[in-house]
Amino acid sequence: MGSFALPTGFRHLPGYFDRSAQEALVAEIRTVVAAAPLYVPRMPRSGKEMSVRMTNCGDLGWVTDKERGYRYQPTHPETGAPWPSIPSSLLKLWKNEAQFAPPPQACLVNFYDASAKMGLHQDKDEQEFGAPVVSVSLGDDCLFRIGGVGRSDPTRSLRLSSGDVVILGEQSRLAFHGVDRIYPGTSTLLKNGGRINLTLRRVTPKPCGAQTG
Numbered sequence: 001m002g003s004f005a006l007p008t009g010f011r012h013l014p015g016y017f018d019r020s021a022q023e024a025l026v027a028e029i030r031t032v033v034a035a036a037p038l039y040v041p042r043m044p045r046s047g048k049e050m051s052v053r054m055t056n057c058g059d060l061g062w063v064t065d066k067e068r069g070y071r072y073q074p075t076h077p078e079t080g081a082p083w084p085s086i087p088s089s090l091l092k093l094w095k096n097e098a099q100f101a102p103p104p105q106a107c108l109v110n111f112y113d114a115s116a117k118m119g120l121h122q123d124k125d126e127q128e129f130g131a132p133v134v135s136v137s138l139g140d141d142c143l144f145r146i147g148g149v150g151r152s153d154p155t156r157s158l159r160l161s162s163g164d165v166v167i168l169g170e171q172s173r174l175a176f177h178g179v180d181r182i183y184p185g186t187s188t189l190l191k192n193g194g195r196i197n198l199t200l201r202r203v204t205p206k207p208c209g210a211q212t213g
């Protein structure tokens with residue numbers, strides 16, 4: 001609830017995608033999920049289930065399980081298949097908003113039902129923090145919270161709606177953040193309700209002199 005400044009490099013672009021673009025994105029994500037089913041991520045060591053369901057597209061996907069913990073890998077943890085490719089509309093979003101950064105390697109797909117949430121955390125499993133994280137919200141609204149680079153730094157809460165884009169660069173890249181709650185029934189985009197969040201990331205530094213991302 002604070003009114004202090006957000007970290008530099010934090011950009012919230014409300015309504016970036018209009019309804020028809022959101023519908024097109026949902027159709028593309030359904031294709032991704034058909035090839036790479038949502039799975040139940042588990043916390044390292046405890047094996048405790050997260051409430052969010054996850055999958056990925058891109059060369060690398062972020063996964064977690066009890067035995068091996070948080071990591072990026074090129075294949076689905078349950079099917080063993082390579083992740084499907086990142087939809088072109090998301091590559092275009094990255095190109096337009098992440099400026100000089102080389103192409104995204106990972107697109108994490110998070111699905112929240114009415115009771116799902118995500119605790120306050122930092123995204124630090126990547127080897128590259130120079131590139132921003134670019135996120136897209138689809139479906140029901142959520143209450144998103146962002147703080148500073150220390151776990152106990154004061155936090156601010158923002159409501160994110162379907163079609164919103166959030167860009168986390170510079171100081172905000174390593175800020176603690178989380179999703180406190182979903183507001184069920186606030187969007188008609190997803191037939192059965194819930195919220196999808198897409199998070200585009202660079203995982204490794206750009207290979208020096210290479211032509212590919």
Ligand code: MD3
Nearest residue numbers: 110123133135168172173175177197199
């Ligand atoms: C702020 N996802 O997948 S997206 C995650 O809505 C994650 O599913 C949330 O946090 C979600 O790791 C938030 C917005 C977001 C993404 C990455 C960030 C905010 C961030 C990285 C640093 C700071």
Ligand code: FE
Nearest residue numbers: 121122123177
């Ligand atoms: Fe995160």
